[in-house]
Amino acid sequence: GAGVSQTPSNKVTEKGKYVELRCDPISGHTALYWYRQSLGQGPEFLIYFQGTGAADDSGLPNDRFFAVRPEGSVSTLKIQRTERGDSAVYLCASSTTSSNTGELFFGEGSRLTVL
Protein backbone atom coordinates (compact mmCIF):
# COMPACT_ATOMS: atom_id res chain seq x y z
CA GLY A 1 0.00 0.00 0.00
CA ALA A 2 0.90 3.63 -0.27
CA GLY A 3 1.04 4.28 3.45
CA VAL A 4 1.12 2.59 6.84
CA SER A 5 -2.09 0.69 7.40
CA GLN A 6 -3.46 -0.16 10.84
CA THR A 7 -6.39 -2.40 11.70
CA PRO A 8 -8.79 -2.26 13.34
CA SER A 9 -9.41 1.45 13.32
CA ASN A 10 -11.45 1.15 16.47
CA LYS A 11 -11.71 -1.69 18.95
CA VAL A 12 -13.98 -1.90 21.97
CA THR A 13 -13.38 -4.74 24.37
CA GLU A 14 -14.15 -5.77 27.90
CA LYS A 15 -11.72 -5.76 30.77
CA GLY A 16 -9.77 -9.00 30.89
CA LYS A 17 -10.05 -9.82 27.19
CA TYR A 18 -7.22 -10.39 24.71
CA VAL A 19 -6.64 -7.92 21.87
CA GLU A 20 -4.50 -7.91 18.72
CA LEU A 21 -3.69 -4.78 16.76
CA ARG A 22 -2.16 -5.07 13.31
CA CYS A 23 0.25 -2.80 11.44
CA ASP A 24 1.15 -3.09 7.78
CA PRO A 25 4.13 -0.81 7.11
CA ILE A 26 5.19 0.84 3.89
CA SER A 27 6.71 -1.76 1.58
CA GLY A 28 10.46 -1.97 1.96
CA HIS A 29 10.62 -0.17 5.29
CA THR A 30 12.87 -2.15 7.59
CA ALA A 31 12.16 -0.27 10.82
CA LEU A 32 8.75 -0.42 12.51
CA TYR A 33 7.65 1.39 15.66
CA TRP A 34 4.71 1.13 18.04
CA TYR A 35 3.60 4.09 20.11
CA ARG A 36 0.74 4.58 22.55
CA GLN A 37 -1.11 7.88 22.77
CA SER A 38 -3.41 8.55 25.70
CA LEU A 39 -6.03 11.28 25.50
CA GLY A 40 -4.48 14.72 25.50
CA GLN A 41 -0.91 13.40 25.57
CA GLY A 42 1.92 12.93 23.14
CA PRO A 43 2.72 9.47 21.79
CA GLU A 44 4.86 7.29 24.05
CA PHE A 45 7.31 4.79 22.67
CA LEU A 46 6.52 1.10 23.17
CA ILE A 47 8.78 -0.98 20.92
CA TYR A 48 10.71 -0.87 17.70
CA PHE A 49 11.72 -3.56 15.24
CA GLN A 50 14.60 -3.62 12.84
CA GLY A 51 13.64 -6.38 10.44
CA THR A 52 12.17 -9.30 12.35
CA GLY A 53 13.80 -8.63 15.67
CA ALA A 54 12.76 -6.28 18.44
CA ALA A 55 15.68 -3.86 18.65
CA ASP A 56 14.26 -2.05 21.66
CA ASP A 57 11.22 -3.08 23.71
CA SER A 58 11.96 -0.90 26.70
CA GLY A 59 8.70 1.01 26.37
CA LEU A 60 6.38 -1.95 26.83
CA PRO A 61 4.65 -1.19 30.14
CA ASN A 62 4.44 -4.76 31.46
CA ASP A 63 4.39 -8.40 30.41
CA ARG A 64 0.78 -8.21 29.24
CA PHE A 65 2.07 -6.40 26.15
CA PHE A 66 3.89 -8.24 23.41
CA ALA A 67 4.64 -7.54 19.75
CA VAL A 68 5.85 -9.65 16.86
CA ARG A 69 7.03 -9.11 13.31
CA PRO A 70 7.73 -12.65 12.09
CA GLU A 71 8.52 -11.90 8.45
CA GLY A 72 9.94 -8.42 8.81
CA SER A 73 6.86 -6.75 7.39
CA VAL A 74 3.48 -6.86 9.16
CA SER A 75 3.57 -6.47 12.93
CA THR A 76 1.02 -7.41 15.56
CA LEU A 77 0.76 -5.81 18.99
CA LYS A 78 -0.83 -8.20 21.45
CA ILE A 79 -2.37 -7.19 24.76
CA GLN A 80 -3.44 -9.84 27.25
CA ARG A 81 -5.91 -9.39 30.13
CA THR A 82 -6.76 -5.86 29.05
CA GLU A 83 -7.31 -3.21 31.70
CA ARG A 84 -9.22 0.07 31.50
CA GLY A 85 -5.90 1.91 31.66
CA ASP A 86 -4.91 0.33 28.34
CA SER A 87 -7.49 2.50 26.58
CA ALA A 88 -5.56 4.69 24.13
CA VAL A 89 -4.72 5.16 20.48
CA TYR A 90 -1.98 2.80 19.38
CA LEU A 91 0.10 4.28 16.59
CA CYS A 92 2.39 2.40 14.25
CA ALA A 93 5.14 4.00 12.19
CA SER A 94 7.74 2.75 9.75
CA SER A 95 10.91 4.09 8.23
CA THR A 96 13.54 3.03 5.74
CA THR A 97 16.16 2.66 8.43
CA SER A 98 16.53 2.88 12.17
CA SER A 99 19.44 5.26 11.83
CA ASN A 100 18.99 8.80 12.95
CA THR A 101 18.04 10.49 9.73
CA GLY A 102 14.51 11.27 10.63
CA GLU A 103 11.18 10.80 9.12
CA LEU A 104 8.84 8.20 10.47
CA PHE A 105 5.67 7.54 8.48
CA PHE A 106 2.68 7.01 10.74
CA GLY A 107 -0.58 5.15 10.31
CA GLU A 108 -3.90 6.50 11.52
CA GLY A 109 -3.78 4.43 14.66
CA SER A 110 -6.03 1.92 16.35
CA ARG A 111 -8.25 3.34 19.06
CA LEU A 112 -8.65 0.80 21.86
CA THR A 113 -11.40 1.22 24.41
CA VAL A 114 -11.51 -1.15 27.36
CA LEU A 115 -14.83 -1.12 29.18
Added chain:
Amino acid sequence: AQTVTQSQPEMSVQEAETVTLSCTYDTSENNYYLFWYKQPPSRQMILVIRQEAYKQQNATENRFSVNFQKAAKSFSLKISDSQLGDTAMYFCAFLGANSKLTFGKGITLSVRP
Protein backbone atom coordinates in the same frame (compact mmCIF):
# COMPACT_ATOMS: atom_id res chain seq x y z
CA ALA B 1 17.01 10.37 29.01
CA GLN B 2 15.72 13.00 26.66
CA THR B 3 12.71 15.11 27.53
CA VAL B 4 10.62 17.39 25.35
CA THR B 5 8.52 20.14 26.89
CA GLN B 6 5.64 21.97 25.29
CA SER B 7 4.29 24.24 27.99
CA GLN B 8 1.44 25.83 26.04
CA PRO B 9 -1.58 23.48 25.95
CA GLU B 10 -3.43 25.48 23.31
CA MET B 11 -3.24 28.55 21.11
CA SER B 12 -5.54 30.39 18.78
CA VAL B 13 -4.70 32.56 15.78
CA GLN B 14 -6.63 34.55 13.24
CA GLU B 15 -6.54 33.28 9.68
CA ALA B 16 -3.68 34.86 7.66
CA GLU B 17 -1.78 35.85 10.79
CA THR B 18 1.44 34.41 12.18
CA VAL B 19 1.74 32.16 15.22
CA THR B 20 4.71 30.69 17.08
CA LEU B 21 4.59 27.39 18.96
CA SER B 22 7.22 26.85 21.66
CA CYS B 23 9.27 23.76 22.47
CA THR B 24 12.23 23.09 24.71
CA TYR B 25 14.14 19.88 25.16
CA ASP B 26 16.84 18.40 27.30
CA THR B 27 19.64 16.13 26.14
CA SER B 28 23.31 15.46 26.70
CA GLU B 29 23.82 14.44 23.06
CA ASN B 30 25.43 16.69 20.51
CA ASN B 31 24.06 15.18 17.31
CA TYR B 32 20.33 14.70 17.01
CA TYR B 33 17.23 15.62 15.01
CA LEU B 34 14.24 17.72 15.98
CA PHE B 35 10.81 17.60 14.37
CA TRP B 36 7.43 19.19 14.39
CA TYR B 37 4.55 16.85 13.61
CA LYS B 38 0.95 17.81 12.91
CA GLN B 39 -1.91 15.57 14.03
CA PRO B 40 -5.33 16.43 12.60
CA PRO B 41 -8.53 14.71 13.85
CA SER B 42 -7.77 11.82 11.49
CA ARG B 43 -5.07 10.88 14.05
CA GLN B 44 -2.33 10.43 11.44
CA MET B 45 0.92 12.15 12.38
CA ILE B 46 2.23 14.26 9.51
CA LEU B 47 5.78 15.59 9.41
CA VAL B 48 5.81 19.39 9.16
CA ILE B 49 9.49 20.20 9.40
CA ARG B 50 12.83 18.68 10.45
CA GLN B 51 16.02 20.21 11.83
CA GLU B 52 19.42 18.56 12.09
CA ALA B 53 21.24 19.73 15.20
CA TYR B 54 24.57 20.09 13.40
CA LYS B 55 23.08 22.62 10.98
CA GLN B 56 23.09 26.20 12.19
CA GLN B 57 20.67 27.36 9.52
CA ASN B 58 17.04 27.22 10.56
CA ALA B 59 14.88 24.88 8.50
CA THR B 60 12.09 26.32 6.36
CA GLU B 61 9.24 24.61 4.52
CA ASN B 62 6.96 27.06 2.71
CA ARG B 63 4.88 28.79 5.42
CA PHE B 64 6.61 26.86 8.22
CA SER B 65 9.94 27.79 9.74
CA VAL B 66 11.78 27.07 12.94
CA ASN B 67 13.90 29.04 15.36
CA PHE B 68 16.50 26.55 16.55
CA GLN B 69 18.63 27.70 19.47
CA LYS B 70 20.96 24.81 20.27
CA ALA B 71 22.62 26.32 23.32
CA ALA B 72 19.26 27.17 24.85
CA LYS B 73 17.78 23.82 23.72
CA SER B 74 14.86 25.63 22.19
CA PHE B 75 13.02 24.72 18.99
CA SER B 76 9.99 26.87 18.15
CA LEU B 77 7.76 26.59 15.09
CA LYS B 78 6.51 29.66 13.25
CA ILE B 79 3.49 29.34 10.99
CA SER B 80 3.03 32.28 8.65
CA ASP B 81 -0.19 33.18 6.81
CA SER B 82 -2.17 30.72 8.97
CA GLN B 83 -4.85 28.74 7.16
CA LEU B 84 -7.96 27.00 8.45
CA GLY B 85 -6.38 23.69 7.48
CA ASP B 86 -3.58 24.32 9.97
CA THR B 87 -6.01 23.63 12.82
CA ALA B 88 -4.63 20.51 14.53
CA MET B 89 -2.49 19.30 17.38
CA TYR B 90 1.22 19.97 16.92
CA PHE B 91 3.92 17.88 18.53
CA CYS B 92 7.56 18.68 18.97
CA ALA B 93 9.79 15.59 18.86
CA PHE B 94 13.43 14.63 19.46
CA LEU B 95 15.37 11.82 17.82
CA GLY B 96 18.74 10.90 19.25
CA ALA B 97 21.20 8.06 19.15
CA ASN B 98 18.79 5.52 20.60
CA SER B 99 16.53 5.79 17.50
CA LYS B 100 13.45 6.42 19.66
CA LEU B 101 11.38 9.45 18.78
CA THR B 102 10.43 11.30 21.99
CA PHE B 103 7.38 13.56 21.79
CA GLY B 104 6.19 16.52 23.81
CA LYS B 105 2.63 16.66 25.15
CA GLY B 106 1.48 18.66 22.16
CA ILE B 107 -0.36 21.90 21.63
CA THR B 108 -3.81 22.38 20.16
CA LEU B 109 -3.79 25.10 17.53
CA SER B 110 -7.06 26.66 16.39
CA VAL B 111 -7.16 28.94 13.36
CA ARG B 112 -10.14 31.32 13.47
CA PRO B 113 -11.82 32.42 10.21
